[in-house]
Amino acid sequence: xxxxxxxxxxxxxxxxxxxxxxxxxxxxxxxxxxxxxxxxxxxxxxxxxxxxxxxxxxxxxxxxxxxxxxxxxxxxxxxxxxxxxxxxxxxxxxxxxxxxxxxxxxxxxxxxxxxxxxxxxxxxxxxxxxxxxxxxxxxxxxxxxxxxxxxxxxxxxxxxxxxxxxxxxxxxxxxxxxxxxxxxxxxxxxxxxxxxxxxxxxxxxxxxxxxxxxxxxxxxxxxxxxxxxxxxxxxxxxxxxxxxxxxxxxxxxxxxxxxxxxxxxxxxxxxxxxxxxxxxxxxxxxxxxxxxxxxxxxxxxxxxxxxxxxxxxxxxxxxxxxxxxxxxxxxxxxxxxxxxxxxxxxxxxxxxxxxxxxxxxxxxxxxxxxxxxxxxxxxxxxxxxxxxxxxxxxxxxxxxxxxxxxxxxxxxxxxxxxxxxxxxxxxxxxxxxxxxxxxxxxxxxxxxxxxxxxxxxxxx
Ligand code: URP
Ligand code: ZN
Ligand code: ZN
Numbered sequence: 001x002x003x004x005x006x007x008x009x010x011x012x013x014x015x016x017x018x019x020x021x022x023x024x025x026x027x028x029x030x031x032x033x034x035x036x037x038x039x040x041x042x043x044x045x046x047x048x049x050x051x052x053x054x055x056x057x058x059x060x061x062x063x064x065x066x067x068x069x070x071x072x073x074x075x076x077x078x079x080x081x082x083x084x085x086x087x088x089x090x091x092x093x094x095x096x097x098x099x100x101x102x103x104x105x106x107x108x109x110x111x112x113x114x115x116x117x118x119x120x121x122x123x124x125x126x127x128x129x130x131x132x133x134x135x136x137x138x139x140x141x142x143x144x145x146x147x148x149x150x151x152x153x154x155x156x157x158x159x160x161x162x163x164x165x166x167x168x169x170x171x172x173x174x175x176x177x178x179x180x181x182x183x184x185x186x187x188x189x190x191x192x193x194x195x196x197x198x199x200x201x202x203x204x205x206x207x208x209x210x211x212x213x214x215x216x217x218x219x220x221x222x223x224x225x226x227x228x229x230x231x232x233x234x235x236x237x238x239x240x241x242x243x244x245x246x247x248x249x250x251x252x253x254x255x256x257x258x259x260x261x262x263x264x265x266x267x268x269x270x271x272x273x274x275x276x277x278x279x280x281x282x283x284x285x286x287x288x289x290x291x292x293x294x295x296x297x298x299x300x301x302x303x304x305x306x307x308x309x310x311x312x313x314x315x316x317x318x319x320x321x322x323x324x325x326x327x328x329x330x331x332x333x334x335x336x337x338x339x340x341x342x343x344x345x346x347x348x349x350x351x352x353x354x355x356x357x358x359x360x361x362x363x364x365x366x367x368x369x370x371x372x373x374x375x376x377x378x379x380x381x382x383x384x385x386x387x388x389x390x391x392x393x394x395x396x397x398x399x400x401x402x403x404x405x406x407x408x409x410x411x412x413x414x415x416x417x418x419x420x421x422x423x424x425x426x427x428x429x430x431x432x433x434x435x436x437x438x439x440x441x442x443x444x445x446x447x448x449x450x451x452x453x454x455x456x457x458x459x460x
Contacts, residue, residue, distance in 0.1 A: 003434050004037045008046025008395060012053060012385050013366035021051065023391035026433035030387065042436070044429055046395045052365050053385050054088030054392025054432070055346050056372040059124075059181075059238050059262060059313035062092050063112040067158075067336045068327060072318040072412045075116035078342060079450055080443040081410035085343040086427030088119050088392040088437070089382055089453065091372075093150050095126040095159055102127070102137035106144070110452065117450030118443070119432055120392075122376070124150040124181050128158075130165035135172060142176050145454030147377045148236070149178055153220045154185040154212075154288060163227075170233035177457030179260070179375065180228075181236040184220030184245065185212055185289055194333045205282035208332045209272050209290040217289045218244035225252035228259065234459035236260035236375060239315050241267045241289040243299045250308060258459070260375050262311045263300050265345045267292065269352050270417065283325040284415050286335045287315065301358040304367055310375065312349060312367045316342035318413035340413045344404060350396070351424045377455040391434035398425040410443060 003023040010017055010031070020035040021028055037043050062078045064071035073081070082090055092113070096105030106125060113121050125138065125146050138149070151169055152159040161169065173180045193211045197203075202210070221237060225248060228235045237249055240263050249261050266287065271294035274285035285291055303309035317338025319325055328335030341348075346368060353359040359367075373383025381390050402423045406416040430438040437445030 002038065002041040003044070003391065003431065004035060004041050005044045005046050005051060005393060005395060006035070008049050008051035010051045010385055011361045011365055013362055013370035016361070021385065021393065023434040026391060028385065028387055028389050028391050031385070044395060048399065049428060050361070050396040050398065051385070052086070052394040052396055053369045053383050053389070054394055054430070055086050055368045056089040056091065056378065056382055057082065057087045057314055057316070057342060057345065058091045058311055058372045058376060060090050060092050060316040060342060061095070061338070062090070063109055064095060064317060065097070066095070066317070067334065069319055069324045069336045071338065072320060073316070074412070075113045076447055077410065077412035078316070079118040079447070081343040083119050083430050083432065083438040083445055084410050084427070084441060084443055086346040086394040086396065086430055087342065088430065088432050089378070090117070090119060090121045091376060092121060092123050093126055094123040095150070096128050097158070098129045102134045103140060106141050113450065114452060115448045118437055118445040118447050119450045120453050121450055122146070122453040122455055124148045126150045126159065127161065127169045128152070130161060130168045138172060139176070142178060142457060145452070147178055147455040147457040148181055149173055150181045152183040153223060154183050154187050154190060156187040156191050160187045166227055167231065170227050170231040174231050174233040177460040179234045179236050179459050181238050182224050183239065184217060184224050184237055186216050186219040186223065189216045189219065198331060198333065203331050205280065205286050205332050205335060206276035208275060208286050208335070211333070212288060212290055214242040214244040214292065217242060218248050221245045221248040225249065225257050225259065228252070228257045229255060234258040236262065238262050238313070239264050239267070239289060240309065242292045242296045246299060246303055246308065260311065261309045262313050263304070263309050264313055264315050265341050265348050266339045266417070268297060268300050268312070269348055271297070280326070280329060283328065283335050284321050284417055285339055286332065287317070287337045287339045301353065304363055305359050310367065310371045312345065314341040314345050316340055318411055320413055321415040339417045340411050341417065343409055343411050344418055347423050347426045348418065351422070355424045377458050378453060391431055393431045394427050395429035396425060397428035400426045400428070402426065408441065
């Protein structure tokens with residue numbers, strides 16, 4: 001059925017105007033004033049609302065066997081939550097264990113999403129070892145429509161690669177035009193500091209920060225930047241959390257290194273005191289890199305505002321507080337890492353960013369949609385409001401007032417890191433390729449309708 005969104009204020013990364021949007025056969029076909037609807041068209045009145053391009057989360061985990069546990073969401077629950085919160089495309093990290101075969105892992109991750117997801121999706125292919133068979137598999141995976149890899153400089157012995165593997169992965173990426181996304185923390189420092197803290201009887205969630213202070217992340221970024229400089233590969237730092245790491249990335253960029261920078265909504269609005277909460281409550285806020293000192297908030301918001309930081313993601317990794325986080329009750333190194341936030345990214349960016357005067361609407365759209373689409377070879381099919389683009393649209397109600405609560409969330413996890421936080425605006429109507437998939441906090445889409453997005457490498 002055709003769709004007509006009337007009278008909304010369209011806001012893209014670089015423009016703002018009032019018009020109607022007509023969508024047919026899954027794409028936007030016309031944008032103009034006073035469009036009329038043929039019989040049978042679904043009409044949505046967007047007066048007094050914004051209309052944004054569908055948001056893209058460039059860093060989520062749905063299927064994640066990690067630290068002895070499985071993250072709680074599936075594509076059924078995760079895509080619902082994403083859509084209710086205005087996110088219409090997911091880029092998931094495909095994270096094989098070192099012993100796993102890369103191609104089999106890619107197919108395993110794909111099987112979790114195909115026929116289940118309600119929103120569109122693609123993957124960063126995790127490179128957790130690099131040898132001849134893996135290289136052949138990576139070449140094949142790129143042919144199947146993947147244009148970004150993911151490497152971990154952390155998680156020694158699990159996902160982490162050594163320097164030879166890092167160098168070879170970057171060389172291959174450069175040859176294939178693939179972007180290498182990277183978790184940057186020095187794994188040796190992390191391992192040594194964890195050992196020292198535990199030996200000193202320091203075991204609580206608040207100590208997680210001490211095991212990976214800003215210098216550990218900054219060293220990881222510096223390390224990656226050196227390898228990127230020597231190979232010429234295009235890189236993208238995931239979940240950058242602090243000034244020290246940003247300084248290293250910007251210095252490298254000034255030397256000519258190709259690097260995109262992602263921060264997370266968690267680092268913009270939470271700080272390390274959350275992980276210090278008593279009675280193990282802090283475990284809800286354990287992730288890596290850790291939440292930082294609140295002084296970093298201004299650094300990150302200003303970095304976004306000024307275009308130094310390109311994207312805002314969630315690194316959504318949901319582990320239950322009641323049953324999974326307690327694996328690390330007596331040892332913070334065993335707390336499954338992650339702070340779920342897939343559903344709240346856009347509403348929080350708007351409430352804490354735009355409404356608080358820290359960023360403007362264009363920055364929000366760019367960092368959570370357009371810049372992501374450009375970075376990961378999805379633009380202009382995604383991240384744009386123009387004829388020919390997919391009709392992924394978010395009608396956003398700035399007049400909405402409400403409160404975040406675990407009891408109303410769609411993410412399949414037993415807590416909200418933002419319980420009781422007020423929201424000043426939310427996604428009101430969300431469409432995926434022309435079909436309404438969420439309305440005022442409720443999922444109305446179709447599980448299984450989400451498509452795998454084939455991407456063509458462009459970063460030679
Ligand atoms: O703490 C985090 N970030 N958990 C998910 C795995 C990762 O490092 O991306
Ligand atoms: Zn990571
Ligand atoms: Zn992650």
